[in-house]
Amino acid sequence: MQPVTVLLTGDYPAxxxxxxxxxxPLRVSVGSLAGGELxxxxxxYEIGRLLGTQP
Amino acid sequence: MxxxxxxxxxxxxxxxxxxxxxxxxxxxxxxxxxxxxxxxxIAMVFVLDVVVLGLILAIAxxxxxxYASWSELFGTEHVAGHIIAVGRDxxxxxxxxxxxxxxxxxxxxxxxxxxxPRTPGGRLLTxxxxxxxxxxxxxxxxxxPPAGRRMTTRPDLPAIVVISxxxxxxGAAFSARRIARTAAAEIASGRLRPVVIVMLPARIAPGAGRxxxxxxxxxxxxxxxxxxxxxxxxxxxxxxxxxxLWAVAGDSTGAYCALxxxxxxxxxxxxxxxxxxxxxxxxxxxxxxxxxxxRRQET
Numbered sequence: 211m212q213p214v215t216v217l218l219t220g221d222y223p224a225x226x227x228x229x230x231x232x233x234x235p236l237r238v239s240v241g242s243l244a245g246g247e248l249x250x251x252x253x254x255y256e257i258g259r260l261l262g263t264q265p
Numbered sequence: 266m267x268x269x270x271x272x273x274x275x276x277x278x279x280x281x282x283x284x285x286x287x288x289x290x291x292x293x294x295x296x297x298x299x300x301x302x303x304x305x306x307i308a309m310v311f312v313l314d315v316v317v318l319g320l321i322l323a324i325a326x327x328x329x330x331x332y333a334s335w336s337e338l339f340g341t342e343h344v345a346g347h348i349i350a351v352g353r354d355x356x357x358x359x360x361x362x363x364x365x366x367x368x369x370x371x372x373x374x375x376x377x378x379x380x381x382p383r384t385p386g387g388r389l390l391t392x393x394x395x396x397x398x399x400x401x402x403x404x405x406x407x408x409x410p411p412a413g414r415r416m417t418t419r420p421d422l423p424a425i426v427v428i429s430x431x432x433x434x435x436g437a438a439f440s441a442r443r444i445a446r447t448a449a450a451e452i453a454s455g456r457l458r459p460v461v462i463v464m465l466p467a468r469i470a471p472g473a474g475r476x477x478x479x480x481x482x483x484x485x486x487x488x489x490x491x492x493x494x495x496x497x498x499x500x501x502x503x504x505x506x507x508x509x510l511w512a513v514a515g516d517s518t519g520a521y522c523a524l525x526x527x528x529x530x531x532x533x534x535x536x537x538x539x540x541x542x543x544x545x546x547x548x549x550x551x552x553x554x555x556x557x558x559x560r561r562q563e564t
Contacts, residue, residue, distance in 0.1 A: 253540050
């Protein structure tokens with residue numbers, strides 16, 4: 211068993227109940243969607259960061 | 266011609282206009298008395314209605330991303346596609362058969378880095394996967410990164426599983442092509458290490474619902490996502506077997522899938538992302554009926 215990191219982005223108020231449930235070793239972070247043509251760019255970046263795979 | 270192709274909408278629009286013009290132009294012939302005129306009027310109204318209705322539904326489907334392909338619409342996705350991707354390329358999928366399940370690549374599209382049309386940004390593969398444990402056959406996409414100098418056949422790439430019912434919707438944030446372009450841009454800019462992205466719909470099998478759960482006596486979606494999928498992807502791509510390098514993300518009910526899959530299977534997925542998610546259980550599949558085991562899984 212290993213810790214799970216949950217990244218919640220977007221509709222923050224709807225995520226609040228989930229945040230309240232988080233207990234160790236569950237880790238939760240909140241991000242935001244990027245605008246423009248590639249809105250998921252920040253999400254992929256954050257996932258890569260959480261996986262520890264930045265170049 | 267794809268179900269979500271703009272060409273289909275254009276064809277239906279042109280057909281509608283031609284039929285409308287034909288009805289007006291041949292109004293007198295259609296209005297003549299007798300059984301022949303009656304049959305012609307009924308045929309014209311029927312054909313015009315079908316084409317216009319088809320046009321409206323095609324536009325609605327493209328906008329809402331309800332069905333990504335004709336096979337998904339008619340429920341024939343269990344038919345395996347023609348296998349074309351067998352090769353020595355480090356990131357080319359190979360095919361597996363028999364008790365190991367099957368990963369078949371049915372088509373591939375080169376992805377260019379956004380803003381740099383001549384720079385290769387990887388490939389978007391259309392795949393069909395058959396899980397040996399769950400028995401589920403699911404169609405989706407795999408983004409394979411460009412084979413740069415850091416790419417080797419050593420299985421050490423991270424993997425991200427994206428679950429969304431809008432993968433085939435042109436222009437949607439979660440369309441497969443847009444996700445692939447985003448990954449290509451991030452990798453090219455050095456913000457992201459090369460990564461394999463597997464994209465699947467939330468409802469991967471008829472009767473499975475959209476919550477990625479094992480339905481008692483029905484489709485074993487959770488088993489597919491937590492056992493079959495990692496094994497099939499690792500067999501076809503140089504992806505790490507370390508679950509610390511596996512993430513799952515999704516939108517809408519796909520986000521709910523991501524959260525519950527990671528929370529209940531942290532030995533498989535170590536990161537979950539819900540960019541635009543549902544955080545409460547969705548209704549169970551209608552054909553399953555009230556099911557206490559299923560409700561327990563959902564909550």
